[in-house]
Amino acid sequence: MKHVWKIAGKTIEINGFLIMGILNISPDSFYSGSSYPDMKEAIKRALEMVNEGADIIDIGGQSTRPASKSISEEEEIRRVIPIIKELLKNTKIPISCDTCKAIVAEKALEAGASIINDISAFSMDTKLLEVVKNADCGYILMHMKGIPENMQINPFYEDVVSEVYQFLKEKLNWIKKEGINTERVIVDPGLGFGKRFEDNLALLKNMEKFTELARPVLLGTSRKSFIGKMLNNISPEYRLEGSITSAVIGYIKGIKVFRVHDVKETKRALEVANSILFS
Template identity: 45%
Template sequence: MGILNVTPDSFSDGGQFEDVDGAVARGLQMVREGAAIVDVGGESTRPGAEGVSADEELRRVLPVVERLHAQSEAYISIDTMKAAVAARAVAAGATVVNDVSALRHDPQMLDVVATSGCACCLMHMRGVPRTMQDAPRYADVVGEVAAFLEKRLAHITGYGVREEQVLLDPGIGFGKTVEHNLLLLNGLDKIAALGRPVVLGTSRKRFLGALLNGAGVAERTTATAATTVLGALAGAAVFRVHDVRANHEALRVALAVMHPEAAATGAIRDV
C-alpha cells in the first residue's frame, strides 16, 4: 500500500504532492514500483495535527482519486475519518476506506461502508491525532490493542458490515511510545490471530528514528523495510509505506524464504 498524502503538513511528505498532476504522477509511480493499493489522504494524522473541513479534504483528494482510478488498475484507498469524504471517494472509484478512528469519529461512516460494500481498515488509536502522544499508557499494549480491534470488528459486523470487508491495523505510532511500538511488532501474531488481514504502518515513523540515534525522516527507509520483513514473518498482509520499491523488494525476498517452493516456480514474482 503506497502512501499518497495530498496535504501541506503530513509528517514525512507534507507539501510534496499538493498539486493534482504531481500527486497522480506519484501514485502511478508507486504502482509501477509494486503498490497494489494507493492510499490517498487529504488530512494529516501526524501527532499534533489539526483537522480540516470536509470540503477542503474533498478538494484535495477527489481529483486525485478520480484520475488514479481512470489511469490505473490498482486499488484506491481513501484515508479519512469523514463519511462525506469517504462516500464521494468511493463513488469516484475508491474501494477501501482507511479510517484511523476505526469508524468511531463520524457516526455516518458505518453506513457508508455497509451500504457501499467497500473494504475498510480499522485502526487502533489512543485519543485523537492532536493529543494522542500525550503520555500514552497501557498495562498490556498488545492485549489491549487486540481486544479493541476484536471489539470493533464485532461491533461493525453487527451493523451490516461483512467480516470479509475488514482489515485491522494495530496503529503503530498512534498513541504509543517507542516501547509500545516495539511490543506491538513483537506481538503482531496476536493481531493476525483475530483472523482478518493485518495492515502494518511503520513507514518512516519517529520510533525508527529514535532507534537509529535520531535519524531523519529520509534516513529511515532501511529500518522501515526491516519492519516489513518482520511483519511478513508475523502474518501481516498489507504494508503501508512511502518507499514502495525498497519495501516491495524486501517483502519479495522474505516471502521467497517463507515459501521456497512457490519461489522456485516463480509464483512470488508478481507479489
C-alpha cells in the same frame, strides 16, 4: 490460512502480501518526501508507485501526524476527489481513501475509491458507519488512543498488546452485528497512533497475536518516529532501511498488508523474505 479481502464486489486472495503505496495530498505530512499537494505531481508519484508494484494506492488529504489539526470536510474533498478521479483514468488498481469523515468517504466512493482507511474505527464521525455499511467497499479498522491532535500526550497502557488486540476484537464483533461482512475488513494495530516508543516495539514484537483475529493485518511503520529513535533520532528522510527491516519482521510474524512510502524497496525486500520463508 487462506486470507481473503472483499472490496467493491471483488475478492482478493492474499497469498503472499499486498503493498499499499502512500500518497499524501496534505502539505504538512510528517515526511516531506511523501507530500504531493500539486495534482500533476501527485498523479505522477501515484503512477510511479503502481509501476513499482503497488497493489493499492492510499490517498489522504488530511495529515494524521501527531499534533495535526483537522481540516474542513470541504477542504479535504477539494484535495482528494480530483486526484481519485484522475488517477482512475490511468490505472485499475484499487484506490483507498484515508479519511474518518463520512461525507469525504461518500464522495471518494462515488469517485471510484474502493477502500476506506479509517484511523478512528468509526469513532470520529458516527455517520461513517452507514456510508461503509451501504457500500461494498473494503474497510481498514485501526486502533488509535485519542485523536491525532492529542494522541501522543502521555498515552498509557497496562499491556498494550492485549489492550489493542481486545479493542480490535470487540470492534470486529460490533461491525459484524451492525451488518457489515467482516470479510470486507482488515485490521491495523495502529503503530505510532497514541503509542509510546516501548508500545510500538511491543506491538511489532508480538504482531503474530493479531493474526488470531482471523482477518488480514496491516502494518504501517514506514518512516515513523519510533524507527528514527532506534537510529539515533534520525529524520524521516533517513529511515528507509529501518522501515524495511520492520516490514520484513512483520511479514515473518504473519502480516499481509504493508502501508509504505517506498514501494519498490519494500516489495523487493518482502519478495526475498517470501522466497526464503516459503521455498
